[in-house]
Amino acid sequence: MCGIVGYKGNKNAQEILTNGLSCLEYRGYDSSGIAYFINNKIKIEKAIGQIKNLKNKINYKEKSNLGIGHTRWATHGKVNLDNCHPHQVGKITLVHNGIIENYGEIKKKLQQFGYEFYGETDTEVACALIDYNYKKTSNMLKAIKKSINTFIGSYAFLILCSDECDKLYATRNNSPLIVALNNEETFLASDVPAILNYTNKYYLLDNKDIVKIDEKINFYDENLKQVTKKIKKYEIENINISKGKYKHYMLKEINEIDDVVRKTVAPFIIDENTFQSKFNFLSKFEKIEIVACGSAYHAGLIGKYLIEKYSDVNIDINIASEYRYKKHKFNCKTLVIIISQSGETADSLAALRIAKENNAKTLGIVNVYESSIAREADDVIYTQAGPEVAVATTKAYVSQVAIFSLIAMYFKSKNESIKNDLKDLKNLPEKIRNILNKDFQKFAKLIYKQNDVFFIGRQIDYALCMEGSLKLKEISYIHSEAYAAGELKHGSISLIDNNTVVIAINTDKDISLKTISNIKEVKSRGAYVIYLTNDKNIKEKFYDKLILIDNISPLVSPMLAIIPLQLISYYVANLKKCNIDKPKNLAKSVTVE
Ligand code: AGP
Secondary structure, eight states, X not given: OOEEEEEESSSOHHHHHHHHHHHTGGGOOSEEEEEEEETTEEEEEEEESSHHHHXXXXXXXXXXXXXXXXXXXXXXXXXXXXXXXXXXXXXXXXXXXXXXXXXXXXXXXXXXXXXXXXXXXXXXXXXXXXXXXXXXXXXXXXXXXXXXTTOOEEEEEEEEETTOTTOEEEEEEBSOOEEEEOSSOEEEESSGGGTTTTXXXXXXXXXXXXXXXXXXXXXXXXXXXXXXXXXXXXXXXOOOOSOTTOSSHHXXXXXXXXXXXXXXXXXXXXXXXXXXXXXXXXXXXXXXXXXXXXXXXXXXHHHHHHHHHHOOOEEEEEEHHHHTTSOOOOOTTEEEEEEESSSOOHHHHHHHHHHHXXXXXXXXXXXSTTOHHHHHSSEEEEOOOOOOOSSSOSHHHHHHHHHHHHHHHHHHXXXXXXXXXXXXXXXXXXXXXXXXXXXXXXXXXXHTTOSEEXXXXXXXXXXXXXXXXXXXXXXXXXXXXXXXXXXXXXXXXXXOOTTOEEEEEEOOGGGHHHHHHHHHHHHTTTOEEEEEEOOSOOOSOOOSEEEEOOOOOTTTHHHHHHHHHHHXXXXXXXXXXXXXXXXXXXXXXXOOO
């Protein structure tokens, strides 16, 4: 998703802006640009591709202390300089993160007033409307207010006006934006990493707030009533967001998973009684709906299987982008759990709002502190994964599964002892470390030249297949499919040929034999089977390569089983020399619907 940064202070604006954009690179982008005041005029520089291309164009000797910057993840229009931000129309120059859904009709009206457009973006249209309203009102606050009352969609805008070379404006609606400050400087950004090198003090903006930055920071609500905001502080210990000894952030983050699990579960497993108290709030709900996207959805699916196994709670799972079309039957005994690493995913945020509008209680399972979902949910459980830079999630996914393991353990504890489960959970980090120390490059060599890979499993193993398949696809660009093992024979088995790689996951002894039958079905059609299991007593060799993991509580086992799949995907992508931390077309936080 797009990244935006703004600056007003006593240092070189160009430097602060381009460094801020570099900290947002992980969000995914295809072009970038900055606009800054120099000798009371706005200067704009843009570049396609990496930020270093932009830096090469900028004259850092020019003395500027106010400007805005943008990394673009294209939603409208091709990747070219005309569509790259900042956009300038008349007196107005701006950058935007989000989507203006009704930009087409606005564009038609403005064209009737003589506006011409050089690009294809919704942002250029938004810029023109603010310029139109500024020309009508000669007042920036009124122009912005009139414009945002017209927009339908999501936006975070940073805005400059050629008539006001000492001012910077901003406004947001459903797209993230923070205003940060230290003694002499003000920073604006779509996300924390862009400002953490300068300050940890910040303000949060509500939807449709307007900010005017001159000598002070002035906040206005959507009716232009001046409001005051409380300063917040990011209490985050020194964030180590370097790669350290690792070649990629993804490999570093996979190697942090043992610590992440330890940190995530620690507050809940002091002893069995404390454990109970932390989750008692769940017992009043008759129905639980889980809503998420991508890997967070896969974590939720594991949660569904685990909770269903140990309770008779009515539990449903939904892809967030589909959730808005459902007929919702909520009541005060319905809990809607929204899972999101970034806490800014537009589809998941929209689902949260639907749940709240329908009077359901909402719980966020979120990794980023004070993110939109964390703030807007009735309650939040933070996963302790720390900042995750690689676009493909690994440690945050496992920390989400850890929370669901704890929730399922709570339900189990109401009917039977969880002593052994807690013991396995306490020992899990060490078992994860043992797997992290194993070599999975030999498996990657079997896969990296393949065009198609199948993942098969049943129940929780099928949910693990989904995440394993997504990891392989998103970083190595090899097509793969996760299939319920019993379903393959109903059609897609026609795709199994000699040496088609099938990764089969079988960790549930209660359904193991059926999965083995399905493995034999693909094996008899020539598949090359990599078998991941916790069964140490395998009687026959129906597979080609074996990955053996420890046999531990089913409540805890998914967090172990996923590690080999994450590492195999990483090493496959590495063999293919892919851009592992920033895969093509992907963004770390998908803030558009
Ligand atoms: C992660 O590997 C995926 N790239 C992506 O599917 C992600 O899980 C999804 O976009 C949800 O993100 P969130 O957890 O920040 O809401």
